[in-house]
Amino acid sequence: MIKLVMCLTRRADITREQFQDYWLNKHGPFFQKNAAAMRSKKYVQSHTLDTPLNDGMRTSRGMMPEYDGVAEVWFESEDDLMAAMSSPEFQELGAALLEDEGNFVDHARSSAFLVREIEL
Numbered sequence: 001m002i003k004l005v006m007c008l009t010r011r012a013d014i015t016r017e018q019f020q021d022y023w024l025n026k027h028g029p030f031f032q033k034n035a036a037a038m039r040s041k042k043y044v045q046s047h048t049l050d051t052p053l054n055d056g057m058r059t060s061r062g063m064m065p066e067y068d069g070v071a072e073v074w075f076e077s078e079d080d081l082m083a084a085m086s087s088p089e090f091q092e093l094g095a096a097l098l099e100d101e102g103n104f105v106d107h108a109r110s111s112a113f114l115v116r117e118i119e120l
Contacts, residue, residue: 001041002078002116006071009109019068020047022104030100034093039084042074067110078114 010019023045031043047069048054054066075081084090101107 001074001076002081002114004071004073004075004081004112005115006073006112007067007110008069008071009106010068010104011106014104016048016050016068019104023047023069027097027100027104031097034097037089038093039075039080039090040073041076042072044072046070046072081114 008019008023010016014022024047028043028045031040035043048066058064058066075084085094
């Protein structure tokens with residue numbers, strides 16, 4: 001299996017609470033409703049906590065500010081994802097999901113990439 005990881009930063013005009021609420025209650029259900037058509041096997045949202053512990057870990061390492069959340073979407077394989085992406089249904093749903101992300105995500109300050117988990 002491979003995983004699409006999206007490290008997400010909220011739009012500047014909304015709070016983290018608004019970002020996470022929209023993501024959980026609007027975007028998440030929209031994605032889940034269409035997950036099978038997109039050939040997704042699993043979808044997980046990780047919402048960043050507002051805690052001084054994050055500031056301490058980040059500043060002690062000289063790291064950039066944390067993301068507002070991380071999305072993980074699993075697919076059977078890279079070939080399966082490529083086959084899915086070539087379908088008109090996937091392209092239509094992908095465009096709709098991207099448009100909806102614009103309601104809460106600052107894409108210019110976010111990141112997305114494919115990974116393979118290696119369990120130790």
